[in-house]
Amino acid sequence: MAFDMSRVQRGARNRRTPYHEAAQKYDPKGYTVYNHMYFPIRFDSFESEFETLLNGVTLWDVAVERCLEIGGPDGFRFAQLLTPRDLSRCAVGQGKYVLICDSDGGIINDPVLTRMDESTFWFALASSDALLFARGLRNAYPDLDVTIREADVAPLQVQGPKSKDLMAKLIGPEILDLRYYFWTEAKIAGGAGRDHRAPAGPRRSATRCTSPTRPRASRSTTRSWRRGRSSRSARRARATSGRIEGAIFNWGADMTYENDRWRWDSSAWWTGSLSDDASISMRALRTIKEQGCAPQINGLELDGQPFPELNNLKWPIVDGGEEIGRVTSAIYSPRLERNIGFGWLPVQRSTMGERVTVETEWGPRSGTVVEMPFVDPGKQIPVS
Amino acid sequence: MVNERQEMLEQSATIYFGPWYRRSPFFDATRRAGCTAYDVYNHMLLPAYFDDPVVEYWALLNDVTVWDVAVERTVEISGPDADRLVDSLTCRDLTRCAVKQGKYMIVTAPDGGILNDPVLLHVGEDRWWMQLADSDAGLYALGAAARSNLDVEVSYPHAYPMQVQGAKAAKTLEKLVGPAVLDLKYYWCDWFDVGDIPVLISRTGWTAIQGFEINLLDPGRGNDLWDAVFAAGEEFGIRPVAPVEARRIEAGIMNYNSDMTHEDTPLHLMGLEHLVEDQPQDYIGKEALEALKAEGVDRKLVGIEWSGDELKAELSWFWPVVRAGVQIGRVTDAVWSPKLEKNIGYAWVPIELAAPGTSIDVESEHGPITVSTAAIPFIDARKEVPAASLRG
Numbered sequence: 001m002a003f004d005m006s007r008v009q010r011g012a013r014n015r016r017t018p019y020h021e022a023a024q025k026y027d028p029k030g031y032t033v034y035n036h037m038y039f040p041i042r043f044d045s046f047e048s049e050f051e052t053l054l055n056g057v058t059l060w061d062v063a064v065e066r067c068l069e070i071g072g073p074d075g076f077r078f079a080q081l082l083t084p085r086d087l088s089r090c091a092v093g094q095g096k097y098v099l100i101c102d103s104d105g106g107i108i109n110d111p112v113l114t115r116m117d118e119s120t121f122w123f124a125l126a127s128s129d130a131l132l133f134a135r136g137l138r139n140a141y142p143d144l145d146v147t148i149r150e151a152d153v154a155p156l157q158v159q160g161p162k163s164k165d166l167m168a169k170l171i172g173p174e175i176l177d178l179r180y181y182f183w184t185e186a187k188i189a190g191g192a193g194r195d196h197r198a199p200a201g202p203r204r205s206a207t208r209c210t211s212p213t214r215p216r217a218s219r220s221t222t223r224s225w226r227r228g229r230s231s232r233s234a235r236r237a238r239a240t241s242g243r244i245e246g247a248i249f250n251w252g253a254d255m256t257y258e259n260d261r262w263r264w265d266s267s268a269w270w271t272g273s274l275s276d277d278a279s280i281s282m283r284a285l286r287t288i289k290e291q292g293c294a295p296q297i298n299g300l301e302l303d304g305q306p307f308p309e310l311n312n313l314k315w316p317i318v319d320g321g322e323e324i325g326r327v328t329s330a331i332y333s334p335r336l337e338r339n340i341g342f343g344w345l346p347v348q349r350s351t352m353g354e355r356v357t358v359e360t361e362w363g364p365r366s367g368t369v370v371e372m373p374f375v376d377p378g379k380q381i382p383v384s
Numbered sequence: 385m386v387n388e389r390q391e392m393l394e395q396s397a398t399i400y401f402g403p404w405y406r407r408s409p410f411f412d413a414t415r416r417a418g419c420t421a422y423d424v425y426n427h428m429l430l431p432a433y434f435d436d437p438v439v440e441y442w443a444l445l446n447d448v449t450v451w452d453v454a455v456e457r458t459v460e461i462s463g464p465d466a467d468r469l470v471d472s473l474t475c476r477d478l479t480r481c482a483v484k485q486g487k488y489m490i491v492t493a494p495d496g497g498i499l500n501d502p503v504l505l506h507v508g509e510d511r512w513w514m515q516l517a518d519s520d521a522g523l524y525a526l527g528a529a530a531r532s533n534l535d536v537e538v539s540y541p542h543a544y545p546m547q548v549q550g551a552k553a554a555k556t557l558e559k560l561v562g563p564a565v566l567d568l569k570y571y572w573c574d575w576f577d578v579g580d581i582p583v584l585i586s587r588t589g590w591t592a593i594q595g596f597e598i599n600l601l602d603p604g605r606g607n608d609l610w611d612a613v614f615a616a617g618e619e620f621g622i623r624p625v626a627p628v629e630a631r632r633i634e635a636g637i638m639n640y641n642s643d644m645t646h647e648d649t650p651l652h653l654m655g656l657e658h659l660v661e662d663q664p665q666d667y668i669g670k671e672a673l674e675a676l677k678a679e680g681v682d683r684k685l686v687g688i689e690w691s692g693d694e695l696k697a698e699l700s701w702f703w704p705v706v707r708a709g710v711q712i713g714r715v716t717d718a719v720w721s722p723k724l725e726k727n728i729g730y731a732w733v734p735i736e737l738a739a740p741g742t743s744i745d746v747e748s749e750h751g752p753i754t755v756s757t758a759a760i761p762f763i764d765a766r767k768e769v770p771a772a773s774l775r776g
Contacts, residue, residue, distance in 0.1 A: 011629065011639065011642050011698055011699065011700070011717055012642045012699060012700065012701050012702050012716060012717065013423075013518065013639055013640075013641045013642040014423075014424075014641070015641075016701075032424065033423070033424035036518065036519075036641055102526050102527075102530060103530040103531065108523055108526075127404070127427065128427075128520050128523065129519050129520035129521075129523055129524075130523065132499055132519065132520055132521060132523045132524035132527065133520075133523035133524065133526060133527040134527060135493055135494065135499075135524060135527065136523065136524040136525065136526065136527025136528035136529075136530075137527035137528070137530050137531070138494065138527070139494070139527070139528050139532070139668060140528075140530065140531040140532050141531075250404050280530050280531060310403075311403055312403060313403055313407075314403050328403060329403065
């Protein structure tokens with residue numbers, strides 16, 4: 001049964017993804033709004049979707065990850081201005097998780113970046129209009145020959161242990177050679193021009209894959225949905241406990257522009273090799289690294305009964321009646337059989353084993369600071 | 385595992401109140417007041433349904449209404465070079481905007497495209513507030529400020545507007561903050577106190593009816609302000625409402641992301657052309673807009689109207705405008721106007737069909753119809769209703 005869009009939609013202000021009609025066939029139970037687009041959020045129970053993600057294969061319409069394309073002869077220089085990650089270490093064909101940061105180090109967005117050619121980069125955006133930031137910044141660099149636009153790309157996520165089998169069936173066995181955080185171009189038979197809802201712009205009749213765990217189709221095809229169903233894919237919406245277990249942060253909840261500054265204490269994020277001119281945030285981040293910054297995000301385990309759902313509000317972390325931090329995401333993990341989440345705490349309280357008290361929506365709970373990610377810290381599972 | 389989960393999921397099925405969305409300081413009050421649907425706007429939940437839109441329309445025209453528009457995210461630009469930065473972001477000439485005056489602002493892209501259409505308030509010397517439509521134009525300002533050598537700060541202050549609009553809005557406000565509010569001119573603002581709650585009140589809105597926006601400055605006082613406004617308005621029949629689409633279309637007010645996007649310039653929209661103001665100073669997009677002005681546009685957003693069956697609900701998706709079976713444009717919104725007693729809306733058409741009174745064919749979600757193009761706005765082109773003296 002198709003979802004009645006009039007339950008959430010008022011007027012035509014928010015956009016629909018190219019997979020909107022396809023997803024409607026699978027009875028979505030609700031939508032949210034992400035990057036000004038309707039985003040299916042649930043097709044089945046959380047447990048069922050989570051179980052399928054862990055043991056089967058799932059398909060998720062993430063066309064809402066709108067694609068900011070930076071290109072042109074000076075595309076590399078301009079893309080590097082946006083992020084403190086060293087893009088010279090990202091080969092053509094490779095991808096990186098990056099942060100787009102302002103000149104004070106504030107986080108504008110946390111996209112997956114893919115390098116499409118020497119000077120063209122795609123940023124698959126979280127829910128903020130980072131394109132506008134780029135267009136504003138462009139003003140300070142009138143001499144750079146750069147194009148900034150939203151490319152006509154609509155990713156789909158095929159995830160789970162059987163995603164390999166699905167993709168091999170769909171594209172051919174060569175897809176299994178694709179390394180983690182790399183992409184390749186492929187054709188899906190019958191995919192070209194099938195999407196009649198495509199907005200204006202260049203068309204690509206191909207599927208782009210950044211990795212076996214993050215394949216992305218650039219054009220919607222009803223075929224890819226059919227293949228998914230034949231291998232009993234759950235039409236997955238949002239297996240949030242998987243996201244939190246893997247310490248994947250959600251921009252807007254776990255980090256925001258206004259009040260959070262990232263902790264740059266790991267070379268995994270930032271090598272420190274860039275000059276102050278190469279990236280606009282570099283000077284501020286160096287200062288934060290030297291001086292330390294007040295709040296830090298931590299993994300938390302929370303005691304007591306399983307939480308019935310994901311937190312609806314940000315929960316105060318209290319000490320003697322005073323708020324010392326906030327829990328930004330928290331959920332019960334069926335795999336770990338405990339409540340887990342992320343909490344911002346002062347640096348002196350951000351040590352493993354630290355005990356804290358959290359005022360949750362379901363009453364006060366005690367908790368412990370633990371290591372992140374909660375499972376598979378070496379990312380052995382997605383890399384294999 | 386937890387027995388009540390299934391039931392809870394069913395109840396929360398249509399929209400996810402996740403913590404990645406911000407909540408208005410009036411969110412709890414709107415729940416109490418019976419809001420049953422929310423939209424998402426500037427990463428915040430926007431009340432979208434309380435009661436029959438026609439009932440709310442007449443309440444606006446005859447009485448007084450309250451609409452939580454805290455979603456109009458406020459971006460503050462301040463500092464010694466604030467005037468220069470703000471003026472560079474828009475085709476409007478801000479040298480003609482005094483302190484405590486406001487302007488309907490178009491944030492322009494380098495190609496002249498519209499990135500946002502906020503209400504801009506000059507709240508103090510070297511201090512401006514952009515109260516945004518649904519796009520992160522604050523990020524645009526941040527980007528434009530970065531490495532610009534301008535001494536400015538771009539921030540997100542605590543300023544959360546609610547609209548109090550309607551024929552009896554001035555009476556309500558007079559009771560709430562005293563008669564000084566009646567001296568406030570159209571599109572001007574000033575600082576007031578509601579009891580012990582400091583607020584900034586502007587004479588702006590989304591209705592083109594007499595009305596105000598009250599900006600709450602302390603997000604912890606949302607319930608208190610809401611209750612104070614309702615207490616003041618009780619004798620005038622005050623009620624909470626969702627956006628009154630029929631009225632805003634009658635008045636020629638545009639909705640960003642449906643009627644216009646970054647692909648359109650003010651020169652493309654009937655009624656907004658004059659916002660591209662001749663000025664000696666430079667701004668982002670000036671070159672592109674001046675070239676387009678000389679050259680002329682090849683398409684236009686115009687009004688449409690037709691009689692016949694009353695539309696039961698606002699359009700939910702774009703309707704194609706067709707000629708000989710080929711799509712040549714689209715209807716961006718359409719609704720029944722209770723006052724004009726016809727269906728009205730907006731449509732993008734090729735320039736040769738833009739003159740008022742031209743027949744065009746539309747594939748509506750209810751079947752094919754023929755409509756007539758019309759001038760925008762449908763009523764009160766000189767804004768005499770909202771701009772009238774409040775002491776008259």
